[in-house]
Amino acid sequence: xxxxxxxxxxxxxxxxxxxxxxxxxxxxxxxxxxxxxxxxxxxxxxxxxxxxxxxxxxxxxxxxxxxxxxxxxxxxxxxxxxxxxxxxxxxxxxxxxxxxxxxxxxxxxxxxxxxxxxxxxxxxxxxxxxxxxxxxxxxxxxxxxxxxxxxxxxxxxxxxxxxxxxxxxxxxxxxxxxxxxxxxxxxxxxxxxxxxxxxxxxxxxxxxxxxxxxxxxxxxxxxxxxxxxxxxxxxxxxxxxxxxxxxxxxxxxxxxxxxxxxxxxxxxxxxxxxxxxxxxxxxxxxxxxxxxxxxxxxxxxxxxxxxxxxxxxxxxxxxxxxxxxxxxxxxxxxxxxxxxxxxxxxxxxxxxxxxxxxxxxxxxxxxxxxxxxxxxxxxxxxxxxxxxxxxxxxxxxxxxxxxxxxxxxxxxxxxxxxxxxxxxxxxxxxxxxxxxxxxxxxxxxxxxxxxxxxxxxxxxxxxxxxxxxxxxxxxxxxxxxxxxxxxxxxxxxxxxxxxxxxxxxxxxxxxxxxxxxxxxxx
Numbered sequence: 248x249x250x251x252x253x254x255x256x257x258x259x260x261x262x263x264x265x266x267x268x269x270x271x272x273x274x275x276x277x278x279x280x281x282x283x284x285x286x287x288x289x290x291x292x293x294x295x296x297x298x299x300x301x302x303x304x305x306x307x308x309x310x311x312x313x314x315x316x317x318x319x320x321x322x323x324x325x326x327x328x329x330x331x332x333x334x335x336x337x338x339x340x341x342x343x344x345x346x347x348x349x350x351x352x353x354x355x356x357x358x359x360x361x362x363x364x365x366x367x368x369x370x371x372x373x374x375x376x377x378x379x380x381x382x383x384x385x386x387x388x389x390x391x392x393x394x395x396x397x398x399x400x401x402x403x404x405x406x407x408x409x410x411x412x413x414x415x416x417x418x419x420x421x422x423x424x425x426x427x428x429x430x431x432x433x434x435x436x437x438x439x440x441x442x443x444x445x446x447x448x449x450x451x452x453x454x455x456x457x458x459x460x461x462x463x464x465x466x467x468x469x470x471x472x473x474x475x476x477x478x479x480x481x482x483x484x485x486x487x488x489x490x491x492x493x494x495x496x497x498x499x500x501x502x503x504x505x506x507x508x509x510x511x512x513x514x515x516x517x518x519x520x521x522x523x524x525x526x527x528x529x530x531x532x533x534x535x536x537x538x539x540x541x542x543x544x545x546x547x548x549x550x551x552x553x554x555x556x557x558x559x560x561x562x563x564x565x566x567x568x569x570x571x572x573x574x575x576x577x578x579x580x581x582x583x584x585x586x587x588x589x590x591x592x593x594x595x596x597x598x599x600x601x602x603x604x605x606x607x608x609x610x611x612x613x614x615x616x617x618x619x620x621x622x623x624x625x626x627x628x629x630x631x632x633x634x635x636x637x638x639x640x641x642x643x644x645x646x647x648x649x650x651x652x653x654x655x656x657x658x659x660x661x662x663x664x665x666x667x668x669x670x671x672x673x674x675x676x677x678x679x680x681x682x683x684x685x686x687x688x689x690x691x692x693x694x695x696x697x698x699x700x701x702x703x704x705x706x707x708x709x710x711x712x713x714x715x716x717x718x719x720x721x722x723x724x725x726x727x728x729x730x731x732x733x734x735x736x737x738x739x740x741x742x743x744x745x746x747x748x749x750x751x752x753x754x755x756x757x758x759x760x761x762x763x764x765x766x767x768x769x
Contacts, residue, residue: 285339286332291377293351294369297358300328301348301374303382304335316559317384319374320347321367323533324396325444327354333542338552342560344384348374350396352449359452360445363399363423363480371404375411386410388559392551394418394536395506402482405494413495413558415551418533420507421498421515422484423477428462429508430714432677432698433741436619437506438462465741467702483515495522495558499547501530502577503623505616505739508717510662513588522558522567525588526550527720528575531623546575574660577626578722583660583767591661592765600667600731600760603753604646608744612645612734614681616696619739637730638689646733646752648762649685657723658767663695663716665731667760670709670751675702677742678733678750680714682762684721685728694729695719698740711758731762 285305293299306315318338320331328349335345351370352360361367371391378384390413391401398419405411420426427434442459445451451459458476461469478484489496496519500509509527516525526547528535539545550573556562570584572591585591606612617623617633626632640647665680677700683691695716704710723729733752735744754760 289381291348291374293358293373294366295358297351297366297370298356299348299351299370299374300355301346302328302332302335303378304332304339304345305382306339306342306344309383314383314385315342315344316388316390316555317375317378317382318343318345318390318392318555318559319371319378320345320391321371321393321397321400322347322349322353323394324441325353325448328356330394330540334539334548337542338555341552341556343555344378344382346374346378346382350400352452354448359450360455361452362455363396363403364454367400368403368407371400372408375408388412390414390555390559392417392555394533394540399423399480399482402489402496403480403485405492405496406482406485406488409492411492411494413497413555415497415499415554417499417536417547417551418501418504418507419498420511421482422511423481424474425511425514426507428473428477429510430697430699431702432700433462433465434505434739435463435741436739440619441506465743483511483518486515486518490520493521495554497524497526497551497554499526499528499535499550501532501535501623501627502527502717502719503530503626504532505619505623506532510715510718513662513718516572517588524550524554524566524571524573526573526575527718528627529577529580529623530627531620534620534624534627574720576658576720576722577630577632578720583720588661594766594768596657596764596766597761598648598650598729598764599754600648600752600762601754603751604642605749605751606642606644606646606734608676608735608748608750609742609746610644611736611738612640612732614640614645614679614732614734615737616679616681616693616739633693635683635691635732636689637683637685637691637732640732644734648731650729652726652728653723654725656725657727657729657764659694659719659721659723659764660767661765662718663765664763665712665714665716665761666763667712668709668753668755668758669701669712670707670753671701671704671748672706673745673748674704674706675743675745676700676704676735676748676750677740677744678712678735679737679740680716681732682716682764683730683732684723685730686724687726691730691732694721694723696737698737700743702743709753709755729762729764
Protein backbone atom coordinates (compact mmCIF):
# COMPACT_ATOMS: atom_id res chain seq x y z
CA UNK A 248 0.00 0.00 0.00
CA UNK A 249 1.31 3.45 -0.88
CA UNK A 250 1.95 6.06 1.77
CA UNK A 251 1.80 9.77 0.97
CA UNK A 252 5.24 11.41 1.18
CA UNK A 253 5.43 14.77 2.87
CA UNK A 254 6.92 16.19 -0.31
CA UNK A 255 3.64 15.59 -2.15
CA UNK A 256 1.72 17.78 0.29
CA UNK A 257 4.36 20.50 0.13
CA UNK A 258 4.49 20.39 -3.66
CA UNK A 259 0.71 20.51 -3.83
CA UNK A 260 0.69 23.59 -1.63
CA UNK A 261 3.17 25.31 -3.92
CA UNK A 262 1.10 24.37 -6.96
CA UNK A 263 -2.00 25.78 -5.26
CA UNK A 264 -0.20 29.02 -4.49
CA UNK A 265 1.03 29.39 -8.06
CA UNK A 266 -2.31 28.46 -9.58
CA UNK A 267 -4.34 30.96 -7.61
CA UNK A 268 -1.76 33.72 -7.13
CA UNK A 269 -1.65 33.37 -3.35
CA UNK A 270 0.86 35.70 -1.73
CA UNK A 271 1.04 37.41 1.64
CA UNK A 272 1.15 40.77 -0.13
CA UNK A 273 -2.40 40.17 -1.34
CA UNK A 274 -3.66 41.31 2.04
CA UNK A 275 -1.53 44.44 2.21
CA UNK A 276 -3.35 47.69 2.70
CA UNK A 277 -6.71 46.16 3.66
CA UNK A 278 -7.46 48.54 6.49
CA UNK A 279 -9.99 51.33 6.49
CA UNK A 280 -11.91 52.41 3.41
CA UNK A 281 -10.57 52.42 -0.12
CA UNK A 282 -10.47 56.02 -1.30
CA UNK A 283 -12.97 57.04 -3.93
CA UNK A 284 -14.86 53.76 -3.96
CA UNK A 285 -17.82 52.16 -2.22
CA UNK A 286 -15.56 49.58 -0.58
CA UNK A 287 -15.12 49.33 3.19
CA UNK A 288 -12.80 46.89 4.95
CA UNK A 289 -14.31 45.87 8.27
CA UNK A 290 -13.95 43.45 11.17
CA UNK A 291 -16.95 41.26 12.00
CA UNK A 292 -17.31 39.27 15.19
CA UNK A 293 -18.06 35.69 14.29
CA UNK A 294 -19.04 32.68 16.37
CA UNK A 295 -17.36 32.60 19.78
CA UNK A 296 -15.93 36.09 19.36
CA UNK A 297 -13.65 35.17 16.46
CA UNK A 298 -12.77 38.19 14.30
CA UNK A 299 -13.53 37.76 10.60
CA UNK A 300 -11.87 40.11 8.13
CA UNK A 301 -14.41 41.34 5.60
CA UNK A 302 -15.15 43.93 2.96
CA UNK A 303 -18.41 45.61 2.00
CA UNK A 304 -19.17 47.01 -1.44
CA UNK A 305 -22.28 49.19 -1.64
CA UNK A 306 -24.16 50.77 -4.54
CA UNK A 307 -23.03 54.30 -5.34
CA UNK A 308 -25.44 57.18 -4.86
CA UNK A 309 -28.12 55.30 -2.89
CA UNK A 310 -31.09 57.35 -1.76
CA UNK A 311 -31.43 57.90 1.97
CA UNK A 312 -33.39 55.09 3.57
CA UNK A 313 -33.23 52.87 0.47
CA UNK A 314 -32.81 49.16 1.08
CA UNK A 315 -30.80 46.87 -1.19
CA UNK A 316 -30.65 43.09 -1.60
CA UNK A 317 -27.65 41.57 0.17
CA UNK A 318 -25.21 38.98 -1.19
CA UNK A 319 -22.73 37.34 1.19
CA UNK A 320 -19.58 35.76 -0.27
CA UNK A 321 -17.43 33.48 1.93
CA UNK A 322 -13.94 33.12 0.47
CA UNK A 323 -12.63 30.02 -1.22
CA UNK A 324 -10.19 27.70 0.54
CA UNK A 325 -6.86 29.51 1.06
CA UNK A 326 -7.96 32.65 -0.80
CA UNK A 327 -7.62 36.19 0.64
CA UNK A 328 -10.64 38.38 1.30
CA UNK A 329 -10.09 40.41 -1.88
CA UNK A 330 -10.99 37.34 -3.98
CA UNK A 331 -14.43 38.57 -5.04
CA UNK A 332 -13.84 42.32 -5.35
CA UNK A 333 -14.33 42.41 -9.13
CA UNK A 334 -17.60 40.52 -8.92
CA UNK A 335 -18.67 42.48 -5.85
CA UNK A 336 -18.21 45.75 -7.70
CA UNK A 337 -20.27 44.50 -10.65
CA UNK A 338 -23.05 43.35 -8.33
CA UNK A 339 -22.95 46.64 -6.41
CA UNK A 340 -23.18 48.55 -9.68
CA UNK A 341 -26.46 46.72 -10.33
CA UNK A 342 -27.91 47.56 -6.92
CA UNK A 343 -26.66 44.95 -4.44
CA UNK A 344 -24.84 45.31 -1.16
CA UNK A 345 -22.07 42.72 -1.26
CA UNK A 346 -20.23 41.50 1.82
CA UNK A 347 -17.25 39.18 1.38
CA UNK A 348 -15.40 37.73 4.33
CA UNK A 349 -12.35 35.59 4.94
CA UNK A 350 -13.45 32.22 6.29
CA UNK A 351 -12.22 31.53 9.81
CA UNK A 352 -8.73 30.13 10.14
CA UNK A 353 -7.44 31.67 6.90
CA UNK A 354 -5.21 34.69 6.37
CA UNK A 355 -6.01 37.51 8.82
CA UNK A 356 -9.31 36.12 10.11
CA UNK A 357 -9.11 34.58 13.56
CA UNK A 358 -9.77 31.06 14.69
CA UNK A 359 -8.78 27.76 13.13
CA UNK A 360 -9.84 26.05 9.91
CA UNK A 361 -13.03 24.10 10.62
CA UNK A 362 -13.69 22.88 7.03
CA UNK A 363 -17.29 24.09 6.87
CA UNK A 364 -18.00 22.86 10.38
CA UNK A 365 -20.65 24.21 12.77
CA UNK A 366 -18.60 27.32 13.63
CA UNK A 367 -18.29 28.21 9.93
CA UNK A 368 -22.04 27.92 9.48
CA UNK A 369 -22.66 30.02 12.59
CA UNK A 370 -20.20 32.58 11.19
CA UNK A 371 -22.34 32.96 8.06
CA UNK A 372 -25.36 33.90 10.14
CA UNK A 373 -23.27 36.30 12.25
CA UNK A 374 -22.10 37.99 9.05
CA UNK A 375 -25.71 38.40 7.93
CA UNK A 376 -26.60 39.82 11.35
CA UNK A 377 -23.77 42.36 11.03
CA UNK A 378 -24.83 43.39 7.53
CA UNK A 379 -28.43 43.98 8.62
CA UNK A 380 -27.23 46.09 11.53
CA UNK A 381 -24.55 48.13 9.74
CA UNK A 382 -25.64 48.46 6.10
CA UNK A 383 -28.80 49.25 4.13
CA UNK A 384 -29.33 45.54 3.42
CA UNK A 385 -32.89 44.36 2.88
CA UNK A 386 -33.66 41.56 5.38
CA UNK A 387 -36.21 40.06 2.99
CA UNK A 388 -33.74 39.58 0.13
CA UNK A 389 -30.52 37.87 1.19
CA UNK A 390 -28.38 35.63 -0.99
CA UNK A 391 -25.13 33.73 -0.59
CA UNK A 392 -22.61 32.64 -3.18
CA UNK A 393 -19.08 31.41 -3.42
CA UNK A 394 -16.52 29.39 -5.31
CA UNK A 395 -15.30 26.06 -3.91
CA UNK A 396 -15.15 26.39 -0.10
CA UNK A 397 -17.44 29.41 -0.29
CA UNK A 398 -19.94 27.32 -2.24
CA UNK A 399 -19.94 24.55 0.34
CA UNK A 400 -20.44 26.99 3.21
CA UNK A 401 -23.24 28.77 1.30
CA UNK A 402 -25.21 25.55 0.77
CA UNK A 403 -24.83 24.51 4.40
CA UNK A 404 -25.80 27.99 5.60
CA UNK A 405 -29.01 27.76 3.52
CA UNK A 406 -29.94 24.69 5.58
CA UNK A 407 -29.55 26.57 8.87
CA UNK A 408 -30.58 30.16 8.15
CA UNK A 409 -34.03 30.60 6.56
CA UNK A 410 -33.24 34.25 5.82
CA UNK A 411 -31.16 33.08 2.85
CA UNK A 412 -33.45 33.21 -0.19
CA UNK A 413 -31.03 32.38 -3.02
CA UNK A 414 -27.68 30.59 -3.40
CA UNK A 415 -25.17 30.31 -6.23
CA UNK A 416 -22.78 27.48 -5.31
CA UNK A 417 -19.95 27.33 -7.85
CA UNK A 418 -17.38 24.52 -8.05
CA UNK A 419 -18.41 23.34 -4.60
CA UNK A 420 -19.56 20.16 -2.96
CA UNK A 421 -22.86 18.85 -1.73
CA UNK A 422 -21.40 15.53 -0.58
CA UNK A 423 -17.86 15.78 0.76
CA UNK A 424 -17.38 12.01 0.97
CA UNK A 425 -18.46 11.41 -2.62
CA UNK A 426 -16.15 14.22 -3.65
CA UNK A 427 -12.79 13.17 -2.22
CA UNK A 428 -13.52 9.55 -1.22
CA UNK A 429 -15.65 8.27 -4.10
CA UNK A 430 -15.37 4.56 -4.78
CA UNK A 431 -13.99 4.29 -1.23
CA UNK A 432 -10.73 5.63 -2.65
CA UNK A 433 -8.77 8.61 -1.37
CA UNK A 434 -8.42 11.30 -4.02
CA UNK A 435 -4.80 11.72 -3.11
CA UNK A 436 -3.67 14.75 -5.08
CA UNK A 437 -6.84 16.69 -4.23
CA UNK A 438 -6.54 16.06 -0.49
CA UNK A 439 -2.81 16.82 -0.45
CA UNK A 440 -3.35 20.07 -2.34
CA UNK A 441 -6.12 21.21 0.00
CA UNK A 442 -4.14 20.21 3.06
CA UNK A 443 -0.95 21.86 1.86
CA UNK A 444 -2.73 25.07 0.90
CA UNK A 445 -4.46 25.13 4.29
CA UNK A 446 -1.15 24.91 6.14
CA UNK A 447 0.38 27.53 3.84
CA UNK A 448 -2.33 30.18 4.22
CA UNK A 449 -4.12 29.33 7.44
CA UNK A 450 -4.26 27.48 10.73
CA UNK A 451 -5.79 23.99 10.54
CA UNK A 452 -7.57 23.00 13.74
CA UNK A 453 -6.72 19.79 15.60
CA UNK A 454 -9.72 17.94 14.16
CA UNK A 455 -8.72 18.76 10.59
CA UNK A 456 -5.12 17.78 11.27
CA UNK A 457 -6.24 14.41 12.61
CA UNK A 458 -8.68 13.75 9.76
CA UNK A 459 -6.20 14.79 7.09
CA UNK A 460 -3.43 12.69 8.61
CA UNK A 461 -5.65 9.61 8.82
CA UNK A 462 -6.94 10.16 5.28
CA UNK A 463 -3.55 10.60 3.63
CA UNK A 464 -1.99 7.71 5.56
CA UNK A 465 -4.87 5.32 4.73
CA UNK A 466 -5.68 4.75 8.39
CA UNK A 467 -8.72 2.55 7.80
CA UNK A 468 -9.22 2.08 11.54
CA UNK A 469 -10.47 5.69 11.50
CA UNK A 470 -12.60 5.35 8.37
CA UNK A 471 -15.93 5.61 10.20
CA UNK A 472 -14.75 8.77 11.98
CA UNK A 473 -13.65 10.30 8.67
CA UNK A 474 -16.98 9.50 7.03
CA UNK A 475 -18.96 10.93 9.96
CA UNK A 476 -16.83 14.09 9.84
CA UNK A 477 -17.48 14.46 6.11
CA UNK A 478 -21.20 13.87 6.37
CA UNK A 479 -21.56 16.60 8.99
CA UNK A 480 -20.10 18.94 6.38
CA UNK A 481 -22.29 17.81 3.47
CA UNK A 482 -25.39 19.69 2.34
CA UNK A 483 -26.73 16.40 0.95
CA UNK A 484 -27.13 15.23 4.55
CA UNK A 485 -29.24 18.33 5.33
CA UNK A 486 -31.42 18.22 2.24
CA UNK A 487 -34.70 18.22 4.19
CA UNK A 488 -33.77 21.48 5.91
CA UNK A 489 -32.70 23.11 2.65
CA UNK A 490 -35.94 22.09 0.96
CA UNK A 491 -37.99 23.26 3.95
CA UNK A 492 -36.31 26.67 3.90
CA UNK A 493 -36.99 26.92 0.17
CA UNK A 494 -33.96 28.87 -1.04
CA UNK A 495 -33.49 29.04 -4.82
CA UNK A 496 -30.35 26.97 -5.48
CA UNK A 497 -28.06 27.35 -8.48
CA UNK A 498 -25.24 24.82 -8.81
CA UNK A 499 -22.33 25.22 -11.22
CA UNK A 500 -19.37 22.95 -11.74
CA UNK A 501 -16.81 21.72 -14.28
CA UNK A 502 -16.89 18.30 -15.92
CA UNK A 503 -13.28 17.65 -15.00
CA UNK A 504 -13.28 18.97 -11.43
CA UNK A 505 -10.57 16.87 -9.77
CA UNK A 506 -11.46 18.10 -6.26
CA UNK A 507 -15.28 18.05 -6.32
CA UNK A 508 -16.31 15.86 -9.29
CA UNK A 509 -19.72 16.65 -10.83
CA UNK A 510 -21.65 13.46 -9.97
CA UNK A 511 -22.39 14.48 -6.39
CA UNK A 512 -23.81 17.84 -7.53
CA UNK A 513 -26.10 16.14 -10.06
CA UNK A 514 -27.45 13.74 -7.43
CA UNK A 515 -28.06 16.60 -5.00
CA UNK A 516 -29.77 18.70 -7.69
CA UNK A 517 -32.30 15.96 -8.44
CA UNK A 518 -33.43 15.92 -4.80
CA UNK A 519 -33.97 19.66 -4.44
CA UNK A 520 -37.64 20.65 -4.46
CA UNK A 521 -37.41 24.44 -4.68
CA UNK A 522 -36.30 26.62 -7.59
CA UNK A 523 -33.07 25.11 -8.92
CA UNK A 524 -30.57 25.22 -11.76
CA UNK A 525 -27.61 22.99 -12.66
CA UNK A 526 -24.81 24.09 -15.00
CA UNK A 527 -21.84 21.95 -16.08
CA UNK A 528 -19.01 23.27 -18.24
CA UNK A 529 -15.56 22.08 -19.39
CA UNK A 530 -12.64 22.65 -17.04
CA UNK A 531 -11.21 21.69 -13.67
CA UNK A 532 -11.74 22.96 -10.17
CA UNK A 533 -12.83 26.62 -10.22
CA UNK A 534 -11.47 27.20 -13.72
CA UNK A 535 -14.97 27.80 -15.11
CA UNK A 536 -15.36 30.82 -12.79
CA UNK A 537 -11.76 32.03 -12.79
CA UNK A 538 -11.96 34.73 -15.47
CA UNK A 539 -15.01 36.21 -13.73
CA UNK A 540 -12.96 36.72 -10.58
CA UNK A 541 -10.73 38.97 -12.67
CA UNK A 542 -13.73 40.97 -13.80
CA UNK A 543 -13.76 39.51 -17.33
CA UNK A 544 -16.89 38.28 -19.10
CA UNK A 545 -17.79 34.86 -17.75
CA UNK A 546 -20.80 32.63 -18.41
CA UNK A 547 -20.95 31.17 -14.91
CA UNK A 548 -21.01 34.54 -13.17
CA UNK A 549 -23.48 35.90 -15.72
CA UNK A 550 -25.86 33.08 -14.77
CA UNK A 551 -25.27 33.76 -11.06
CA UNK A 552 -26.15 37.45 -11.52
CA UNK A 553 -29.31 36.53 -13.43
CA UNK A 554 -30.21 34.03 -10.70
CA UNK A 555 -29.95 36.67 -7.98
CA UNK A 556 -31.78 39.25 -10.10
CA UNK A 557 -34.69 36.83 -10.43
CA UNK A 558 -34.91 35.59 -6.84
CA UNK A 559 -33.71 38.63 -4.87
CA UNK A 560 -34.94 41.48 -7.06
CA UNK A 561 -37.92 39.74 -8.64
CA UNK A 562 -36.70 40.57 -12.17
CA UNK A 563 -38.61 38.83 -14.95
CA UNK A 564 -35.44 37.86 -16.84
CA UNK A 565 -36.64 34.43 -17.96
CA UNK A 566 -34.05 32.31 -16.16
CA UNK A 567 -36.82 30.48 -14.30
CA UNK A 568 -38.44 29.52 -17.64
CA UNK A 569 -35.28 28.08 -19.17
CA UNK A 570 -34.43 24.38 -19.01
CA UNK A 571 -33.00 24.02 -15.49
CA UNK A 572 -30.13 21.73 -16.57
CA UNK A 573 -27.63 23.50 -18.81
CA UNK A 574 -24.67 21.53 -20.17
CA UNK A 575 -21.75 22.78 -22.22
CA UNK A 576 -20.01 20.14 -24.30
CA UNK A 577 -16.27 19.62 -23.99
CA UNK A 578 -16.14 19.01 -27.73
CA UNK A 579 -18.30 21.69 -29.32
CA UNK A 580 -18.56 24.40 -26.70
CA UNK A 581 -22.30 24.69 -27.29
CA UNK A 582 -24.96 24.68 -24.58
CA UNK A 583 -27.74 22.11 -24.30
CA UNK A 584 -30.81 22.32 -22.06
CA UNK A 585 -32.61 19.47 -20.28
CA UNK A 586 -35.67 19.44 -18.00
CA UNK A 587 -33.86 17.36 -15.36
CA UNK A 588 -30.75 15.26 -14.84
CA UNK A 589 -32.42 11.93 -15.57
CA UNK A 590 -33.32 13.20 -19.05
CA UNK A 591 -29.60 13.49 -19.78
CA UNK A 592 -29.38 9.70 -19.40
CA UNK A 593 -32.52 8.88 -21.37
CA UNK A 594 -30.69 6.93 -24.10
CA UNK A 595 -28.24 4.23 -23.09
CA UNK A 596 -25.94 2.09 -25.21
CA UNK A 597 -24.29 -0.98 -23.75
CA UNK A 598 -21.27 -2.87 -24.98
CA UNK A 599 -20.14 -6.08 -23.39
CA UNK A 600 -16.91 -6.67 -21.52
CA UNK A 601 -16.53 -10.19 -22.81
CA UNK A 602 -13.91 -12.76 -21.96
CA UNK A 603 -11.51 -12.96 -19.02
CA UNK A 604 -8.59 -10.62 -18.47
CA UNK A 605 -5.97 -10.78 -15.72
CA UNK A 606 -3.81 -7.84 -14.64
CA UNK A 607 -0.97 -7.53 -12.17
CA UNK A 608 -1.35 -4.75 -9.61
CA UNK A 609 1.11 -2.08 -8.44
CA UNK A 610 2.27 -1.06 -11.92
CA UNK A 611 1.00 2.02 -13.77
CA UNK A 612 -0.03 0.95 -17.26
CA UNK A 613 0.16 4.47 -18.65
CA UNK A 614 -3.59 5.07 -18.55
CA UNK A 615 -4.08 7.99 -16.16
CA UNK A 616 -6.57 10.69 -15.23
CA UNK A 617 -3.94 13.45 -15.38
CA UNK A 618 -2.84 16.01 -12.79
CA UNK A 619 -5.11 17.86 -10.40
CA UNK A 620 -6.09 21.36 -11.68
CA UNK A 621 -3.79 21.23 -14.72
CA UNK A 622 -5.02 18.48 -17.02
CA UNK A 623 -8.68 19.40 -17.29
CA UNK A 624 -7.90 23.10 -17.47
CA UNK A 625 -5.88 22.31 -20.61
CA UNK A 626 -8.86 20.34 -21.92
CA UNK A 627 -11.08 23.37 -21.23
CA UNK A 628 -8.94 25.90 -23.07
CA UNK A 629 -7.15 23.76 -25.67
CA UNK A 630 -9.41 20.68 -25.93
CA UNK A 631 -6.49 18.39 -25.22
CA UNK A 632 -7.55 15.56 -22.87
CA UNK A 633 -4.98 12.97 -21.73
CA UNK A 634 -4.11 10.50 -24.49
CA UNK A 635 -2.68 6.98 -24.69
CA UNK A 636 -1.93 4.53 -27.46
CA UNK A 637 -4.51 1.88 -26.67
CA UNK A 638 -2.81 -0.89 -28.76
CA UNK A 639 0.45 -0.29 -26.86
CA UNK A 640 -1.01 -0.47 -23.36
CA UNK A 641 0.73 -3.40 -21.57
CA UNK A 642 -1.92 -6.09 -21.20
CA UNK A 643 -0.14 -7.55 -18.18
CA UNK A 644 -1.08 -4.40 -16.25
CA UNK A 645 -4.26 -3.19 -17.98
CA UNK A 646 -7.52 -4.81 -19.05
CA UNK A 647 -8.74 -3.45 -22.40
CA UNK A 648 -12.12 -3.86 -24.10
CA UNK A 649 -13.20 -2.04 -27.27
CA UNK A 650 -16.54 -1.46 -28.95
CA UNK A 651 -17.18 -1.67 -32.67
CA UNK A 652 -16.58 1.44 -34.74
CA UNK A 653 -19.61 3.68 -34.99
CA UNK A 654 -20.71 5.05 -38.37
CA UNK A 655 -22.16 8.15 -36.72
CA UNK A 656 -20.98 10.50 -33.96
CA UNK A 657 -21.68 9.39 -30.40
CA UNK A 658 -22.55 12.25 -28.07
CA UNK A 659 -21.75 10.99 -24.57
CA UNK A 660 -23.81 12.91 -22.02
CA UNK A 661 -23.96 12.20 -18.30
CA UNK A 662 -22.66 9.27 -16.27
CA UNK A 663 -21.07 6.18 -17.79
CA UNK A 664 -21.66 3.05 -15.71
CA UNK A 665 -19.48 -0.04 -15.53
CA UNK A 666 -20.53 -3.45 -14.25
CA UNK A 667 -18.04 -6.29 -13.99
CA UNK A 668 -17.00 -9.29 -11.90
CA UNK A 669 -13.64 -9.17 -10.12
CA UNK A 670 -11.59 -11.88 -8.51
CA UNK A 671 -8.60 -10.83 -6.43
CA UNK A 672 -5.69 -12.79 -5.03
CA UNK A 673 -5.78 -10.49 -2.00
CA UNK A 674 -8.52 -9.24 0.33
CA UNK A 675 -7.93 -5.56 -0.58
CA UNK A 676 -7.24 -3.75 -3.81
CA UNK A 677 -7.84 -0.73 -6.03
CA UNK A 678 -8.81 -0.50 -9.68
CA UNK A 679 -9.28 2.55 -11.88
CA UNK A 680 -11.56 2.50 -14.93
CA UNK A 681 -11.07 4.79 -17.94
CA UNK A 682 -13.28 5.36 -20.97
CA UNK A 683 -11.41 6.40 -24.12
CA UNK A 684 -12.39 7.75 -27.53
CA UNK A 685 -10.17 5.70 -29.86
CA UNK A 686 -9.36 6.96 -33.34
CA UNK A 687 -8.28 4.97 -36.44
CA UNK A 688 -4.61 4.98 -35.38
CA UNK A 689 -5.40 3.63 -31.92
CA UNK A 690 -4.83 6.92 -30.08
CA UNK A 691 -7.25 7.14 -27.18
CA UNK A 692 -8.50 10.44 -25.76
CA UNK A 693 -9.78 10.27 -22.20
CA UNK A 694 -13.53 10.68 -21.90
CA UNK A 695 -13.89 9.89 -18.18
CA UNK A 696 -12.50 7.82 -15.32
CA UNK A 697 -13.16 6.82 -11.70
CA UNK A 698 -11.48 4.72 -8.99
CA UNK A 699 -12.83 1.82 -6.94
CA UNK A 700 -11.33 0.27 -3.79
CA UNK A 701 -12.40 -2.88 -1.98
CA UNK A 702 -11.50 -4.38 1.39
CA UNK A 703 -12.28 -7.56 3.32
CA UNK A 704 -12.90 -9.70 0.22
CA UNK A 705 -12.20 -13.42 0.25
CA UNK A 706 -9.18 -14.07 -1.98
CA UNK A 707 -10.12 -16.16 -5.01
CA UNK A 708 -13.86 -15.53 -4.64
CA UNK A 709 -15.52 -13.46 -7.43
CA UNK A 710 -17.58 -10.40 -6.54
CA UNK A 711 -19.56 -7.87 -8.55
CA UNK A 712 -18.44 -4.28 -9.02
CA UNK A 713 -20.69 -1.39 -10.08
CA UNK A 714 -18.84 1.82 -10.79
CA UNK A 715 -20.03 5.21 -12.02
CA UNK A 716 -17.43 7.19 -13.97
CA UNK A 717 -17.33 10.94 -13.52
CA UNK A 718 -20.08 12.62 -15.54
CA UNK A 719 -19.14 14.33 -18.77
CA UNK A 720 -20.28 15.72 -22.13
CA UNK A 721 -18.01 14.54 -24.93
CA UNK A 722 -18.57 13.93 -28.65
CA UNK A 723 -16.96 10.81 -30.14
CA UNK A 724 -16.44 11.32 -33.90
CA UNK A 725 -17.87 8.95 -36.49
CA UNK A 726 -15.54 6.06 -37.26
CA UNK A 727 -14.12 5.96 -33.74
CA UNK A 728 -14.45 3.29 -31.06
CA UNK A 729 -15.05 3.46 -27.35
CA UNK A 730 -12.57 1.58 -25.18
CA UNK A 731 -12.71 0.70 -21.50
CA UNK A 732 -9.34 0.35 -19.82
CA UNK A 733 -8.89 -0.87 -16.24
CA UNK A 734 -5.62 -0.76 -14.33
CA UNK A 735 -4.57 -0.46 -10.68
CA UNK A 736 -2.45 2.69 -10.34
CA UNK A 737 -3.20 6.36 -10.99
CA UNK A 738 -1.31 9.30 -9.43
CA UNK A 739 -4.64 11.04 -8.71
CA UNK A 740 -5.68 8.36 -6.24
CA UNK A 741 -4.37 6.30 -3.34
CA UNK A 742 -4.08 2.61 -4.11
CA UNK A 743 -4.55 -0.35 -1.81
CA UNK A 744 -2.99 -3.20 -3.79
CA UNK A 745 -0.66 -5.48 -1.83
CA UNK A 746 2.61 -6.30 -3.57
CA UNK A 747 2.17 -9.10 -6.09
CA UNK A 748 -1.63 -8.89 -6.19
CA UNK A 749 -3.48 -9.93 -9.32
CA UNK A 750 -7.00 -8.97 -10.41
CA UNK A 751 -9.11 -11.03 -12.80
CA UNK A 752 -12.03 -9.49 -14.70
CA UNK A 753 -14.64 -11.89 -16.03
CA UNK A 754 -18.13 -11.89 -17.50
CA UNK A 755 -20.21 -14.79 -16.13
CA UNK A 756 -23.11 -15.85 -18.33
CA UNK A 757 -25.51 -15.35 -15.43
CA UNK A 758 -24.21 -11.83 -14.80
CA UNK A 759 -22.55 -10.39 -17.93
CA UNK A 760 -20.12 -7.50 -17.61
CA UNK A 761 -20.82 -4.33 -19.57
CA UNK A 762 -20.33 -0.59 -20.01
CA UNK A 763 -23.49 1.52 -20.23
CA UNK A 764 -22.93 4.80 -22.10
CA UNK A 765 -25.54 7.61 -22.03
CA UNK A 766 -25.90 9.11 -25.52
CA UNK A 767 -27.72 12.21 -26.68
CA UNK A 768 -30.32 11.19 -29.26
CA UNK A 769 -29.63 13.35 -32.35
